[in-house]
Amino acid sequence: FFDFDSSKIGSSSQKVIQSVVDEIRRNQSLQTIHIVGHADTTGPSSYNQSLGLHRANAVKSALMGYGISANRIQVRSQGEKELLVPTNDNVREPANRRASITFNRTY
16 A cells, blocks of 8 residues: 555555565465556546556565566556545545555466
8 A cells, every 4th residue: 555646665565565575485386476556536547547557666666676577577557447445536545545466376
């Protein structure tokens, strides 16, 4: 989760990233890491789309800082689409300011 209008990773999010890194290292079948950045509905949709991408790239950089290869990581933004907490336009909702991480697994 991110502060309003920010893509800076906070200390509590750093713990989540460390857990993700630990899981990737433990489980070699996790091949591709997908990171999707999200924003709340405050501000223009185009800005929120860009902010979501900045957030996804911040998470990617953090993973790379732990030695995860960049070619395993895919990023994209949903901006203010796919809200975790549905709101009207121009509503500051902390739960919607996030990045989600999923994996593709090989068997």
